[in-house]
């Protein structure tokens with residue numbers, strides 16, 4: 001079975017938006033209620049409660065205690081229990097894999113200080129906050145209907161969408177969410193092979209170096225320039241954010257709280273002008289997200305569509321994000337997302353993604369003669385091979401080395417273990433390369449990701 005999701009913008013009125021916000025609030029409330037109970041019960045009994053059991057309790061209480069949740073679709077208060085159950089499962093699965101358990105922010109800080117990596121931590125579910133910006137609620141497939149560019153939603157009736165669902169198939173579920181000032185519906189469908197699989201336009205073999213200067217550069221020399229939407233918008237964001245802050249300050253002054261510590265639980269009312277100013281901030285954020293997403297999709301589709309095999313580095317994105325100098329630039333291009341898109345699109349085009357071993361020195365090897373430049377620094381954008389004298393562009397050279405992993409399976413430089421392309425490569429699957437051996441050095445074993 002193949003599933004695809006299409007996210008479509010909804011054409012909303014202020015009434016719709018109010019309705020959606022309320023439903024998101026209900027979802028958040030149910031989640032937090034259940035999580036609060038979990039924590040309580042664990043404190044009392046030392047055991048983890050059963051989520052279905054909690055759901056029963058909630059359903060028995062809701063009519064009397066939370067009658068207002070009936071204004072929103074039923075799934076909004078039921079699905080969060082499933083979400084929470086999944087979150088706990090992830091957490092305990094992490095524990096089984098020997099990760100360190102993190103219950104709160106303070107613990108995370110302490111572990112980081114000890115030098116424990118984020119990837120070695122498992123995070124307990126946390127309460128959802130209104131300001132966290134993940135506003136969404138779930139709809140099961142019997143609660144909504146689609147017809148062309150329209151969707152019928154519970155209690156609201158027919159709403160217009162900006163486009164119709166792109167795929168034909170059986171609707172499995174829906175999810176309504178907000179991004180910036182807009183609301184979207186994500187429709188997940190079960191689709192046939194004919195819809196799911198797409199034809200490739202060419203059968204190349206390519207190495208892809210993901211980075212910051214170019215978001216991606218191919219071994220063919222084709223670059224994909226990072227549009228850096230956040231960096232471009234930074235100044236405007238700061239200006240607009242300042243306008244919001246000034247209005248907030250004015251409110252505080254009116255309340256006699258300016259420059260003083262604000263007692264917890266104090267509600268600071270927002271003036272209409274502050275709300276408007278905030279909308280303008282959100283609009284810039286939404287634009288940044290849209291530019292980035294558009295770029296990521298175009299780049300990844302282009303790479304996957306025309307190649308039979310794509311060789312990429314085993315990027316350690318979480319680790320790189322901890323490097324302060326790199327993290328802002330890295331989030332701006334969204335390398336993690338690019339990698340994710342490459343992998344799921346590979347499935348649709350039946351392209352093989354070959355992930356190089358984490359220790360494969362793709363930047364340091366001379367792609368002409370195989371000499372290894374052990375002195376290469378992160379800041380060296382160009383370097384000259386000591387052995388054969390060729391001058392390399394750092395990123396392009398890395399991309400070529402990645403491609404060579406498959407094109408020159410044996411005998412190139414030291415011993416790059418040979419991937420058996422003739423065998424039957426599992427299309428669309430991700431495989432790890434065996435470790436690379438450097439002459440005179442011990443083999444480092446990669447942790448499989």
Ligand SMILES: [Zn+2]
Pocket residue numbers: 366367368369370371385386387388389390
């Ligand atoms: Zn060389």
